[in-house]
Amino acid sequence: MDGDGLYVYAVVGDGTALPEGAGGVGDPPAALRVIGTGKIAAVVSxxxxxxxxxxxDLLAHQDLLMDLADSGPVLPMRFGMVAPDEDALLTQLALAERSHLAxxxxxxxxxxxxxxxxxxQDSLAEVVAExxxxxxxxxxARRRPGYEASVRLGEAVxxxxxxxxxxxxxxxxxxxxPLARAVAAGPDVQGCALNTSFLVPRGHSERFRTTAExxxxxxxxxxDIRIAGPLPCYSFVGDAGAPRRPAAMTEG
Incomplete structure (x- = not known):
């Protein structure tokens, strides 16, 4: 990324205030501002x-999204989303206003x-027994030890x-x-048997985590169940669980 353009953090409703003391990505943290058209706006730097x-920078991006969500709904952008300039961003916001509001x-x-x-990984004995x-x-492999026998055994395990x-x-x-409003299957992750996200009412997120744990x-x-959240609602934005990205934006 060469420093040109606007870094886009999120799309929000018109009138959304920036969290007090919040900063953006970069060192020092970039100054944030809100630019909008109609009933929607974008948080940028x-x-x-x-x-x-x-x-x-990853934490700065995510922390800002979570702070924004404390005061209203947020359409999060993935890390590294850049619009070429303010006019291009405002044009794309206007074109997508209806879908963004929904x-x-x-x-x-x-x-x-x-x-x-x-x-x-610590259940090998149970696997052998079952x-x-x-x-x-x-x-x-015990009767005729060798490379191929070891590979076949390792693959089977x-x-x-x-x-x-x-x-x-x-x-x-x-x-x-049943504890979530919606469920979305995530992309394949190496080493994971399942990767799933849940859209959970904010007030019930701790109950959800406690139940999951x-x-x-x-x-x-x-x-081995790994639980992450609460997170910005990346998996429930746009088509096929991916954030809607205005055509004028690119990832840096």
């Missing part, structure tokens, strides 16, 4: 030069909680662990789904 996905209404009062299911195919391959994680993860998701603990011998 000048795009910093040489912006990279450093932890400091999305803001849908997200009002909600947060996202993400749940990932990973294989429980899976006949793994037992046969282990015995074969990994497959069995992933299958157990997926089955247990689906059971957890079935119990969590209890379910995860009850199934820890089968699956």
């Amino acid at each position: 000048d795009a910093p030069a040489r912006l990279r996905a450093r932890r400091r 999305t803001l209404k849908n997200l009002d009062g909600h947060v996202e909680v993400n749940v990932k299911a990973l294989p429980a 899976d006949a195919a793994v037992r046969r391959l282990r015995e074969a 990994a497959s069995a662990l992933a299958r157990r994680a997926a089955e247990a993860g689906k059971a957890v998701l079935r119990e969590l789904a 209890g379910l995860a603990d009850a199934r820890r011998s089968h699956v």
Whole structure:
């Protein structure tokens, strides 16, 4: 990113105030401002030069979105979204005003909680006891040890662990789904059997997390459940769970 253009954090309703003391990405933090047209607006700053996905900037971006959500609905942009200039951004906001207003209404009062299911790596003994195919391959590897036998055994164990994680993860998701307004499957993540996000009423997010943690603990011998949130509602914005991005915007 060369520092030209406007860094776009979010689309919000007209009249949304910036959180007190908030700053943007960059070092020092970029000054924030709100520009709008009609009934919607965008929270922006000048795009910093040489912006990279450093932890400091990722957190600044996400923290701002969560602070904005404390006072009203937010249509979040992914990290690194840049519009070429103010006129281009205002034009795109005007063209998308109707759909953005509908999305803001849908997200009002909600947060996202993400749940990932990973294989429980400390359950090898249970896998061997329960899976006949793994037992046969282990015995074969003991009788005739070698590279190919070890590879086949390793693949079988990994497959069995992933299958157990997926089955247990689906059971957890079935119990969590009634607590959410909407559920969205996330993209494939290496090492994850399941990656799912939930749209949860803001006032119920702690209850949701507590319930999810209890379910995860009850199934820890089968699956490692990772819970993240509350988060900005990235997974419930636009088509196919992706944020709507004005055509004039690019990712830096």
